[in-house]
Amino acid sequence: xxxxxxxxxxxxxxxxxxxxxxxxxxxxxxxxxxxxxxxxxxxxxxxxxxxxxxxxxxxxxxxxxxxxxxxxxxxxxxxxxxxxxxxxxxxxxxxxxxxxxxxxxxxxxxxxxxx
Amino acid sequence: xxxxxxxxxxxxxxxxxxxxxxxxxxxxxxxxxxxxxxxxxxxxxxxxxxxxxxxxxxxxxxxxxxxxxxxxxxxxxxxxxxxxxxxxxxxxxxxxxxxxxxxxxxxxxxxxxxxxxx
Numbered sequence: 283x284x285x286x287x288x289x290x291x292x293x294x295x296x297x298x299x300x301x302x303x304x305x306x307x308x309x310x311x312x313x314x315x316x317x318x319x320x321x322x323x324x325x326x327x328x329x330x331x332x333x334x335x336x337x338x339x340x341x342x343x344x345x346x347x348x349x350x351x352x353x354x355x356x357x358x359x360x361x362x363x364x365x366x367x368x369x370x371x372x373x374x375x376x377x378x379x380x381x382x383x384x385x386x387x388x389x390x391x392x393x394x395x396x397x
Numbered sequence: 398x399x400x401x402x403x404x405x406x407x408x409x410x411x412x413x414x415x416x417x418x419x420x421x422x423x424x425x426x427x428x429x430x431x432x433x434x435x436x437x438x439x440x441x442x443x444x445x446x447x448x449x450x451x452x453x454x455x456x457x458x459x460x461x462x463x464x465x466x467x468x469x470x471x472x473x474x475x476x477x478x479x480x481x482x483x484x485x486x487x488x489x490x491x492x493x494x495x496x497x498x499x500x501x502x503x504x505x506x507x508x509x510x511x512x513x514x515x
Contacts, residue, residue: 325506326503328502383501388434388442391441
C-alpha cells in the first residue's frame with residue numbers, strides 16, 4: 283500500500299499563533315513530500331516541494347518564512363504556519379512520493395481555521 | 398509549460414447512468430505521466446490511475462475505464478453504472494518526467510464535481 287497520514291485533521295487557532303502540521307508516510311519511505319493548499323471549490327495549489335535532508339523548494343509567491351517546511355526523515359515532513367492570520371485559513375494537503383517519477387500519494391488533509 | 402483542462406465544472410447524473418469526465422492536457426515533453434484522483438467530501442485525494450505517455454492502451458478497472466488518446470491530448474475517465482458513492486470531485490493531473498528531485502510536480506486540472514443522485 284501507500285498510506286499517508288496527516289495530523290491534526292482540523293485545527294482552530296487564534297491569530298498570531300503558529301501551527302504545525304505533520305505529514306507521515308506510513309508504509310513506505312518518501313524521498314519527496316509536497317505541500318498543497320486548497321481553497322473551497324478550487325484546485326490544489328502547490329506550495330513547496332521538500333526532499334529528505336535538504337531545504338524545501340517553494341513555489342513563486344509562497345513565503346518561506348511564513349510556511350516553514352522540515353523534512354527530517356524519509357517518513358516525516360512538517361509544515362509550520364507561523365504567526366497565522368485569518369487569510370491563512372485553508373485546507374492543507376500533503377503528498378509523498380517514493381522517488382523520481384513515482385506517483386504522489388496524498389494525506390487526508392488538515393483544515394486550518396484562524397480566528 | 399504544462400496545462401490540464403477539465404472543461405466540465407459539474408456533472409449531475411442519475412444512479413446507474415454512465416458518465417465520462419473529460420481531460421485535455423498540454424505539454425512539450427515526449428515523456429510524461431497522467432493521473433486521475435478522486436476527492437470525496439472528506440477531502441482526501443484518492444489515487445485512481447497513472448498512465449505514462451508511451452502506453453496508450455485503454456484500461457478498465459471494475460466500473461472505471463480510461464481512454465488515453467495522444468492524438469487529441471486527452472485522457473478521459475468513464476464511470477459505468479454510476480453509484481451515489483461516486484459523488485466527488487475528480488481531478489486530472491499531469492507530471493512531466495523531469496530528471497530532478499524524487500517525484501515530480503503535478504499540474505492539476507480544475508476538477509469536475511460529479512453528483513450522482515438516486
